[in-house]
Amino acid sequence: MSFYKRLDRATSQSRVCVGLDPVLEKLPHHLKNYETGTVEFLSAIVEATAPFTAAYKPNLAFFEALGTKGEYVLQATIDSVRKHAPNAIVIGDGKRNDIGSTAERYAIALFERFGFDAVTVNPYLGWDGIEPFTKYADRGVILLALTSNPSGGELQDHGGEDDPLYLKVAQLAEKRWNINNNIGLVVGATKGEKMARVREAAPSLPFLVPGIGAQGGDLQAVIQYSMGKGQPSGVVNSSRGIIYASSGEDFAQAAAREAEKLQTQINDLLES
Amino acid sequence: MSFYKRLDRATSQSRVCVGLDPVLEKLPHHLKNYETGTVEFLSAIVEATAPFTAAYKPNLAFFEALGTKGEYVLQATIDSVRKHAPNAIVIGDGKRNDIGSTAERYAIALFERFGFDAVTVNPYLGWDGIEPFTKYADRGVILLALTSNPSGGELQDHGGEDDPLYLKVAQLAEKRWNINNNIGLVVGATKGEKMARVREAAPSLPFLVPGIGAQGGDLQAVIQYSMGKGQPSGVVNSSRGIIYASSGEDFAQAAAREAEKLQTQINDLLES
Numbered sequence: 001m002s003f004y005k006r007l008d009r010a011t012s013q014s015r016v017c018v019g020l021d022p023v024l025e026k027l028p029h030h031l032k033n034y035e036t037g038t039v040e041f042l043s044a045i046v047e048a049t050a051p052f053t054a055a056y057k058p059n060l061a062f063f064e065a066l067g068t069k070g071e072y073v074l075q076a077t078i079d080s081v082r083k084h085a086p087n088a089i090v091i092g093d094g095k096r097n098d099i100g101s102t103a104e105r106y107a108i109a110l111f112e113r114f115g116f117d118a119v120t121v122n123p124y125l126g127w128d129g130i131e132p133f134t135k136y137a138d139r140g141v142i143l144l145a146l147t148s149n150p151s152g153g154e155l156q157d158h159g160g161e162d163d164p165l166y167l168k169v170a171q172l173a174e175k176r177w178n179i180n181n182n183i184g185l186v187v188g189a190t191k192g193e194k195m196a197r198v199r200e201a202a203p204s205l206p207f208l209v210p211g212i213g214a215q216g217g218d219l220q221a222v223i224q225y226s227m228g229k230g231q232p233s234g235v236v237n238s239s240r241g242i243i244y245a246s247s248g249e250d251f252a253q254a255a256a257r258e259a260e261k262l263q264t265q266i267n268d269l270l271e272s
Numbered sequence: 273m274s275f276y277k278r279l280d281r282a283t284s285q286s287r288v289c290v291g292l293d294p295v296l297e298k299l300p301h302h303l304k305n306y307e308t309g310t311v312e313f314l315s316a317i318v319e320a321t322a323p324f325t326a327a328y329k330p331n332l333a334f335f336e337a338l339g340t341k342g343e344y345v346l347q348a349t350i351d352s353v354r355k356h357a358p359n360a361i362v363i364g365d366g367k368r369n370d371i372g373s374t375a376e377r378y379a380i381a382l383f384e385r386f387g388f389d390a391v392t393v394n395p396y397l398g399w400d401g402i403e404p405f406t407k408y409a410d411r412g413v414i415l416l417a418l419t420s421n422p423s424g425g426e427l428q429d430h431g432g433e434d435d436p437l438y439l440k441v442a443q444l445a446e447k448r449w450n451i452n453n454n455i456g457l458v459v460g461a462t463k464g465e466k467m468a469r470v471r472e473a474a475p476s477l478p479f480l481v482p483g484i485g486a487q488g489g490d491l492q493a494v495i496q497y498s499m500g501k502g503q504p505s506g507v508v509n510s511s512r513g514i515i516y517a518s519s520g521e522d523f524a525q526a527a528a529r530e531a532e533k534l535q536t537q538i539n540d541l542l543e544s
Contacts, residue, residue: 021374061370061377067385068343095371097394098333099421102293105333113339122369124396144396149371151398159431160442167463168430200306 003140003182006117007206010054010089014263015270017055017091017208018045018255019239020077023060026244028251038073041251042081045243048252050085052259055228055235057100057208060094061222066258078114089235091208092116095144100128107132118142120186120208123169127177137180140206145198146170147212148188166194170201184208189236191219199225207234212241212262223269238262273411275454276504278389279478282326283505287542289327289480289483290317290527292349293334293512298516300523310338310345313523315352318527322357324531327507329456329480332366339525350386363480363505367416372400379404381409383461390414392480394507395441397503399449407519412478417441417470420460420483438466442473456480461508464493470498484513484534490539506542511532 001009022038031037044194047057058077063070081090084171092114096106103125110119111133118140119135133141147157148168155206156166187198189211199207207226212219219236238258274283275478318328330349335342353362365474368378374399376384382391383405390412393405405413418428419441423431426437447471459470465501471479479498484491491508499506518526 024379059370061368061374061378061381064381065377065385070381071340071343092292095369095394096333098331099419101335102331105331105337109333109336109342113337115537122367122394122396124394124427125419125421126421126426126428128421147371149395149397149400151400154398154444155437155440156394157399158435158437163430165437167431168427170519172426270354 003118003138004206005033006138007140010087011235013056015227015233015266016053016263017048017057017237018049018053018110018242018261019093019210020045020056020243021239022066022092023062024066026247028247028249036206038077040090042073044252045255046080047084048256049242049259050088052256052263053085055090056085056089057091057237057239059066059239061090061164068169074114077136077137078116083210088139088234089117090115091140091142092119093123095120096120097125097129099125100132103129103132105218110249111136117186118184120144120153123173125136127172129189130177133161134177134180134182137182140182140184141187142184142186143173145202146175146187146194148171150188152188154190167197167201170198170205170228171212174202174205174214180204187226188211189218192225195222201233203259204232206232208237209234210212210237212236212238220263220269223266227271236262273410275390275410276472276478278410279361279412279505284361286324286326287499287505287507287538288531288535289329289507289509290321290325290514290531291365291482291509292328292330292515293511294338294345294370296338296408298519300521301520302521310341311348311523314345314349316524317527318349318352319356320528321323321531322360323402324528324535325360327361328353328364329365329511330359331511332364341408346386350388353381359477361389361412362387363412363414364391367392369394369396369397369401369406371397372404375401375404380410383408390456395445398442402449406449406452406454409454412454412456414456414458414480415441415445416509417445417474418459418463418466420462423462424463439469439473442470442477443515446477450477456506458482459498461490461494464497467494467497471503476504478504480509481506482509483509484510489539492541495538500542506539508534
């Protein structure tokens with residue numbers, strides 16, 4: 001099944017993407033001392049949020065920082081998604097990038113070893129650093145266009161108001177790079193009017209929208225400009241707002257409540 | 273010791289950086305069937321090239337593609353550098369990038385877990401994705417400015433001839449971001465006149481120069497514009513040209529010969 005078809009299926013009931021960013025110090029108290037506490041934490045989150053979730057997005061940085069067991073935790077987490085949410089998209093958020101022959105190695109690691117359905121890629125090196133990922137035609141390649149962090153504009157606005165870099169990325173992705181029909185864009189929630197310009201430049205590409213919640217993006221504008229009527233499927237990511245909703249023993253139920261709340265908010269906006 | 277001091281010490285006799293990009297299929301025949309063949313291969317390369325080498329640059333993609341043993345191979349390779357080339361800089365070439373709180377996790381993984389002396393970072397997210405790395409004031413943070421791959425210019429030239437993105441990165445790095453005196457730039461060998469402009473924009477920053485050899489950069493221009501008289505220390509990377517110089521049992525000696533040859537070529541150019 002093509003990536004876009006899979007994304008359509010995954011998002012038929014919910015546009016929620018749950019970002020999985022495990023940090024030992026933030027785990028619920030009763031799990032902190034377990035050797036396998038992080039696996040138990042993430043698996044419980046996945047199981048509880050599965051009914052309300054279209055995609056899971058493990059951010060690789062958090063797993064790499066866990067030390068030698070990070071890789072095991074990541075694999076166990078992916079397995080848990082396959083078990084509890086078989087239709088959900090699993091996005092390996094690593095923002096990898098390199099010259100072509102090296103990008104191939106990242107593609108092997110992410111698509112073949114971990115089996116991610118999609119990955120995030122930083123486009124700074126241009127097409128020959130992107131192509132090795134897109135060659136996996138049934139997987140998604142989600143390019144950073146407009147990021148949600150405060151200093152995102154330092155380079156992404158370069159070129160001036162009329163011709164900013166983030167729009168150049170959107171244009172190249174829409175017109176030149178999407179030969180396998182599997183490209184998407186990361187478009188931050190924190191910049192409404194810019195998001196509208198990205199949508200105009202890339203009408204056919206699905207968006208992964210980070211920056212809701214902890215980073216403060218406006219949900220109504222996000223839905224309108226990223227996945228409203230006539231636009232492709234897309235997902236809205238929330239990480240900390242869902243997985244750390246409670247630090248008590250009810251963490252998984254609290255996460256499910258937050259995921260369901262976000263699902264409902266988005267669905268209401270989509271229908272309005 | 274500050275990163276720049278360490279770099280000066282490491283480059284006092286040689287400007288050669290050996291890129292460590294292990295690929296199973298390219299290993300010498302007699303090592304391909306060994307479970308530990310990659311470790312044996314890289315350790316022998318490091319030991320043989322140590323007298324001619326200023327820095328080693330493991331590219332993380334190649335280790336990640338090796339599967340679960342990749343991490344062990346990487347750690348063993350770093351240990352081998354510490355043993356055979358105690359003054360050499362070990363650069364973790366991962367081109368990582370993310371928003372601030374996530375970039376912190378990458379910095380923990382790379383600087384604290386693996387103990388790299390320097391890392392490469394993709395600057396697309398601006399300062400708050402770079403700062404968490406630079407806070408490790410005794411480590412180096414080498415930002416992608418001008419990459420050596422054919423499509424590098426698609427985004428890096430954006431802004432036009434007068435104000436291209438790669439120069440913007442160089443300017444920000446030189447004037448605003450280098451508060452801990454530990455930033456360097458990746459400046460590809462394949463684009464001589466552009467390299468000269470980066471040097472002009474960033475007179476105080478050391479360059480890591482990839483693209484020699486397999487990628488075809490011109491060594492004389494490279495030395496002139498990147499680390500000639502009055503310029504900071506820097507290193508010229510060669511990966512395939514050194515580590516795959518021979519696929520026979522003499523692979524380590526062949527690698528040493530190539531490293532020494534490059535050392536001599538660069539030193540001759542520096543003195544001329």
